[in-house]
Amino acid sequence: MDDGGSQPITIFTQKELKRATNNFKDDCIAGRGGSGIVYKGILEDKSLIAIKKAIVVDENQIDQFINELLILSQLNHKNVVKLLGCCLDVEVPLLIYEFVPNGALFNHIHNVVHGSWINWRHCLRIVYEIADALAYLHSAANCPVIHRDIKSANILLDENYTAKISDFGGSRLIPLDQTKWATAVQGTLGYLDPEYLFSSQLTEKSDVYSFGVLVAELLTRKKAVYQVKGSEFRNLATDFVELMNMDQVVLILEPRLVTEAPIKEIEFLVELVGQCLSSKGEDRPTMKNVVALLDRLVSRVLSC
Structure with missing residues (x-):
């Protein structure tokens, strides 16, 4: 794990960011989300940045801006996107991050944009990196952080994936x-911890559940809520656990991964996903436990 120390934050000017994005031209847009647009920018020293700009200004957007600024300024881990600074002399506050060139893991899994194939070795490494970052957030950061929205769309891949x-x-x-903490439920359908959904009691085990869904997504290449037979929608976590309990989980796994990977390694990861998707939070491992379980397997596979 990286040092939990905070990172220095730069205050950028509107003029700098307009110059970096050619006045926020559409051809500099790197991504869009439900609440904002991300622009790719080039600073005068030729370094690349990502600029998140809210679509509208309202109290909720301002709260999220302040919250993200507060949290990311305290984090320092190679598998957490780095916040470089912010811009306040604009109508809509802006956050500036390191630019992560290969986009969201979601696009690589579901072939929406990149159409790349994440093989077994890459799959294991990505799983380990996400687990290690979550373990850091939960137990090694200056103040523990619960992410609340772990999903493939929120995992970015750099030039080395x-x-x-x-x-x-x-x-x-x-x-x-x-x-644990009582809070309004927030997250994404399909990744939400059912215990948190019904009790509003947020714990680190809520992130563990979402992590389990994400790994199931990597193993099956199916979305967290996926469509079958034209109109029927299925919950990946529910289907994964049901098939696992019937010893038929291979029916939902991505065939190419099954061909590539030793059966013992697949069984190990499937069992770990099952633990993370336990309906009761107390039955799930901590992310530190997950990292410890993955350590030996990942180091052996990646050293080959």
Whole structure:
């Protein structure tokens, strides 16, 4: 794990960012989300940046801006996207990050844009990197952080396909003397911890559940909520656990991964996903446990 120390934040001017994005031209747009647009920019020193700009200004957007600024300024981990600074002399506050060139993991899994194939070795490495970053957030950062929206769309891949967790607008800092926190439910359908959904009690195990869904997504190449037979929608986590309990999980796994990977390694990861998707949070491992379980397997596979 990286040092939990905070990172220096640069205050950018509107003039700098307009110059970096050719006045926020459409051809500089690197991505769009439900709440904002991300622009690719080039600073005068030729370094690349990503600029997140909210679509509208409202109280919720301002709260998320302040929250993300507060949280990311305290984090320092190679698998967490780095916040470089912010811009305040604009109507809509802007956040500036390191530019992560290969986009969201979602696009690579589901062939929406990139159409790349994430083989077994890459799959294991990405799983390990996400697990290590979450373990850091939960137990090694200056103040524990629960992300609340772990999903493939919030995992970015750099030029070496190293995974970086992004989008901390809805995340929460948890006081050291608390293990759970009552809060309005927030997250993405299909990744949401059912225990959190029904109780509104947020714990680090909510991130563990979402992580389990994400790994299931990598193993099956199916979306967290996916469509079958034209109109029927299925929940990936539910189907994965049901098939696992019937010893038929191979029916839902991506065939190319099954061909590539040793059966023992697949069984190990499937079992780990099952633990993370336990309906009760207390039955799920911590992310530190997950990293410890993955350590030996990942180091052996990646050293070959």
